[in-house]
Amino acid sequence: MPADMIKSSDMTAVSAPRTDKSVDVRAALKGVEHQPGAPKPDPIVVADGIVRRFGGLTAVDVEHVEIQRGVITALIGPNGAGKTTFFNLLTGFDSPDAGAWSFSGKGLKGMPAYKVARLGMVRTFQLTKVLARLTVMENMRIGATGQSGESLWQAMFAPLWRGQEKRNTERAMDLLRRFKLDTKKDDFAGSLSGGQRKLLEMARALMVEPELVMLDEPMAGVNPALKQSLLGHVKSLREDGMTVLFVEHDMDMVRDISDWVIVMAQGKIIAEGPPDAVMSDQRVIDAYLGAHHDAELSTEDEEAILAAAEAETGATEGKSSHG
Amino acid sequence: MDWQDMLSSSLQQGLGPTAIVYCLAAIGLNVHFGYTGLLNFGQAGFMAVAGYSMASIVTTWGLSLWLGVAVGLLLTVGLALLLGVPTLRLRADYLAIVTIAAAEIIRQVVGSVSLLKYFGGLDGLQAFNAQFAALNPFDKPTGIDGVVMWRPYDFWVVVVGWTLVVISCLIVFLLMRSPWGRVLKSIREDEDAVRSLGKNVYSYKMQSLVIGGLFGALAGFMTALRNAAISPAGFATDVTFFAYAVLLLGGAARVLGPVVGSIIFWFMLTFLDLFFSQATRGADPLIPASIMTTSQASLIRLIFLGLALMLLMIYRPQGIFGDRRELAIDAR
Ligand SMILES: Nc1ncnc2c1ncn2[C@@H]1O[C@H](COP(=O)(O)OP(=O)(O)OP(=O)(O)O)[C@@H](O)[C@H]1O
Ligand SMILES: [Mg+2]
Numbered sequence: 001m002p003a004d005m006i007k008s009s010d011m012t013a014v015s016a017p018r019t020d021k022s023v024d025v026r027a028a029l030k031g032v033e034h035q036p037g038a039p040k041p042d043p044i045v046v047a048d049g050i051v052r053r054f055g056g057l058t059a060v061d062v063e064h065v066e067i068q069r070g071v072i073t074a075l076i077g078p079n080g081a082g083k084t085t086f087f088n089l090l091t092g093f094d095s096p097d098a099g100a101w102s103f104s105g106k107g108l109k110g111m112p113a114y115k116v117a118r119l120g121m122v123r124t125f126q127l128t129k130v131l132a133r134l135t136v137m138e139n140m141r142i143g144a145t146g147q148s149g150e151s152l153w154q155a156m157f158a159p160l161w162r163g164q165e166k167r168n169t170e171r172a173m174d175l176l177r178r179f180k181l182d183t184k185k186d187d188f189a190g191s192l193s194g195g196q197r198k199l200l201e202m203a204r205a206l207m208v209e210p211e212l213v214m215l216d217e218p219m220a221g222v223n224p225a226l227k228q229s230l231l232g233h234v235k236s237l238r239e240d241g242m243t244v245l246f247v248e249h250d251m252d253m254v255r256d257i258s259d260w261v262i263v264m265a266q267g268k269i270i271a272e273g274p275p276d277a278v279m280s281d282q283r284v285i286d287a288y289l290g291a292h293h294d295a296e297l298s299t300e301d302e303e304a305i306l307a308a309a310e311a312e313t314g315a316t317e318g319k320s321s322h323g
Numbered sequence: 324m325d326w327q328d329m330l331s332s333s334l335q336q337g338l339g340p341t342a343i344v345y346c347l348a349a350i351g352l353n354v355h356f357g358y359t360g361l362l363n364f365g366q367a368g369f370m371a372v373a374g375y376s377m378a379s380i381v382t383t384w385g386l387s388l389w390l391g392v393a394v395g396l397l398l399t400v401g402l403a404l405l406l407g408v409p410t411l412r413l414r415a416d417y418l419a420i421v422t423i424a425a426a427e428i429i430r431q432v433v434g435s436v437s438l439l440k441y442f443g444g445l446d447g448l449q450a451f452n453a454q455f456a457a458l459n460p461f462d463k464p465t466g467i468d469g470v471v472m473w474r475p476y477d478f479w480v481v482v483v484g485w486t487l488v489v490i491s492c493l494i495v496f497l498l499m500r501s502p503w504g505r506v507l508k509s510i511r512e513d514e515d516a517v518r519s520l521g522k523n524v525y526s527y528k529m530q531s532l533v534i535g536g537l538f539g540a541l542a543g544f545m546t547a548l549r550n551a552a553i554s555p556a557g558f559a560t561d562v563t564f565f566a567y568a569v570l571l572l573g574g575a576a577r578v579l580g581p582v583v584g585s586i587i588f589w590f591m592l593t594f595l596d597l598f599f600s601q602a603t604r605g606a607d608p609l610i611p612a613s614i615m616t617t618s619q620a621s622l623i624r625l626i627f628l629g630l631a632l633m634l635l636m637i638y639r640p641q642g643i644f645g646d647r648r649e650l651a652i653d654a655r
Binding site for chain 1: 494497498500501502504505506508509511512513515516517518519520521522523524530
C-alpha cells in the first residue's frame with residue numbers, strides 16, 4: 001500500500017528526491033537519549049517552561065521539549081493529559097502563563113495563530129472544524145496560501161486570480177483523490193460523516209503546504225481500511241520532507257508510523273523514546289493504568305490509604321487512590 | 324373595497340424610495356450578517372452618520388452636497404473602525420451590544436439641544452438637496468399609468484436609488500464569488516478553522532464591517548434625500564430591525580435577497596395597512612367595529628407582519644431565495 005502512495009505523491013512543494021533521506025533523518029534519532037526533554041540533533045520546535053493553568057488546574061507544565069525535524073513524532077497520554085492544550089499553546093490558539101517556544105529558530109511567543117500558520121506550522125482540531133455551508137472543494141481552496149484574490153482590491157477582478165484559482169483547484173483535487181473525497185467535492189462539508197470530516201480537515205491542512213503539520217487525533221472515527229491508507233499518506237508526508245506531530249490514542253497506529261513518541265501525563269512530559277521502548281516503559285504504563293494496577297494491595301496498605309484519605313477530607317467518604 | 328387602488332398603492336411603496344432605503348441597508352447587513360456572521364444591530368447608526376454628514380455640510384457649513392457625501396462615507400469608515408477595533412476580537416455578541424448602543428448614542432447626539440445649531444435638534448435639517456434636485460431630468464410625473472406614478476422629484480430619487488441598488492448588488496456579487504468572499508463565508512462558519520489556515524480573521528472582519536457600513540451609508544443618503552429632510556426619528560432602532568426583517572425575508576447570503584425582501588416587505592406592509600383601514604371604514608364595514616375599529620386598523624398590520632415573519636421562519640427559514648440544502652446542515 002504505501003509504495004503506490006509514494007508514487008502518486010506530488011502534492012508538496014518540497015518534493016525531495018526519493019533518496020535515503022527519510023532513513024537518514026530517522027537515523028539521527030539513534031543517538032538521542034530516552035529521557036523527557038532530550039535534546040535532538042535538528043529540532044524544528046523547541047519549547048521551554050510552558051505552563052498553562054485553568055484556575056487551580058495546571059493543564060500543561062512542560063519543562064523542555066524538542067521536536068525533531070523531518071520525522072513523525074507521536075504525542076500520547078491519557079485523557080486530560082494536556083495534549084490538546086499543548087497544541088493550542090504551540091500554535092497560538094491559547095497563550096501560556098509562562099514559557100517560550102520557537103519554530104525553526106523563530107520565537108513564537110505572543111504571535112497570533114494565523115501568523116504561526118503562515119510560518120508553516122499548521123494544525124488540525126480534535127473536534128473537527130469543517131466549514132459546514134461551504135462545499136468540500138471550497139473548504140480545500142481556502143487552505144491555499146498567498147491567494148491574490150483574497151485581497152479586497154483584487155477580489156472584484158476575476159482575471160487577476162482565476163489562473164491561481166485553477167492551479168489551487170487542481171492541487172485540491174489531487175489531495176481529495178488521495179483522501180477518497182473526490183466524489184464529494186461539490187457537497188456541503190456539513191453533510192459529511194464524522195470520519196470524512198477528519199479526512200477533509202487533514203487534506204485542507206495540507207493545502208497550506210506546511211513544514212510541520214500537527215494532527216490532533218487524525219484517526220478518530222476513521223474506518224480501519226481507510227486508516228491503513230491514511231497511515232500511508234502520513235508516511236509519505238515524511239518522505240516529502242514534512243515534519244509530523246500527531247496526537248493519537250490508537251497504539252497500533254502510533255507503533256506503526258511514529259519514529260519518536262512523547263508521553264504526557266497530567267500536563268508533564270513523563271517519557272520519550274522510540275515507540276517500542278516507550279510502550280514498555282514502566283512510567284508510561286503507570287500513567288495509563290494508574291500506579292497500583294498490578295500491585296496487590298495488602299490490608300495494611302488499604303488501611304493506610306483510607307486513613308490518609310480520611311485525614312485529608314475529614315469526611316467518611318474519603319476517596320481512596322485505587323486506579 | 325378598491326382592490327385596484329390597494330394593489331397599485333402597495334406596488335408604489337414596494338418600488339418606492341422607502342423600499343430602496345431598506346434594500347440598501349439590508350445589503351449592508353447581508354455583508355455583515357449573511358456572509359460574515361457579524362451581528363450588527365446598529366445599521367441605523369451608520370445611516371445616521373452618513374445622512375447627517377451630508378445634510379449638515381450643506382445647511383450648517385454651507386458647502387457642497389457632494390463634499391457632504393464624501394465626508395459621510397469617510398465618517399462611516401471611521402465609525403466602522405471605531406466599533407470594530409475593540410469588539411471584533413471578542414465573541415460575536417459583543418459587536419451586537421456595542422453597535423446597538425452606538426446607534427442609539429448617535430441618534431441622541433444629533434437630536435440633542437446643545438448641538439441644535441449643527442443638527443437641528445429633533446426637527447432635524449431641511450433644504451439641503453438643491454444640488455441633487457438640480458440634476459433631476461424629469462419635469463412631469465412619471466410611471467406606468469394606472470399602476471404606479473411618482474412626482475418628478477420622487478421619480479428622480481427612485482431612479483438614482485435603484486441605480487445604487489444595482490451597483491451595490493453587482494459589487495456584492497463580484498466580491499462574494501471571489502476568494503475574498505470565500506474567506507468571509509468561512510469566518511461565518513468557523514473562525515478558528517480560518518485562523519489555522521493562516522488568514523488574518525480580524526482584518527477580514529474589519530473589512531466586512533467597513534464595506535457593509537458603506538452600504539448603510541448609501542441608505543442614509545437616500546433617507547435624507549427622499550423627503551429632502553432628515554431627523555433623528557428616521558434612525559430609531561426599529562430601522563435596523565426592519566432591515567433585518569427585509570434581509571431574512573429575501574434570504575441571507577444571497578445577492579438579490581435584500582432586493583426581493585425589501586420589495587415584498589413594503590408591498591405587504593402597505594397592503595395590510597390599506598386593507599384593514601378600508602375593511603373597518605364606512606357604514607357597514609367588512610370587519611365589524613366590535614372586532615376592530617379604524618384606529619386599531621393601522622396597528623394591526625404590524626401584528627400581521629410579525630405573524631407572517633414567524634410563519635416564514637418556521638416554514639421557509641432560509642428566506643425566499645435561500646437554499647434549503649444549507650439549512651439541513653444546521654440541523655446536524
Ligand atoms: N478551556 C478550558 N478551561 C478549563 N479547563 C480546561 C480547558 N481546556 C482544557 N482544560 C483542562 O485541561 C486538561 C487538559 O485538557 P486537554 O484537552 O489538553 O487534554 P487532552 O490530553 O487533549 O485529552 P484527550 O486525550 O481526552 O483529548 C483537562 O483536565 C481539561 O479539563
Ligand atoms: Mg485532546
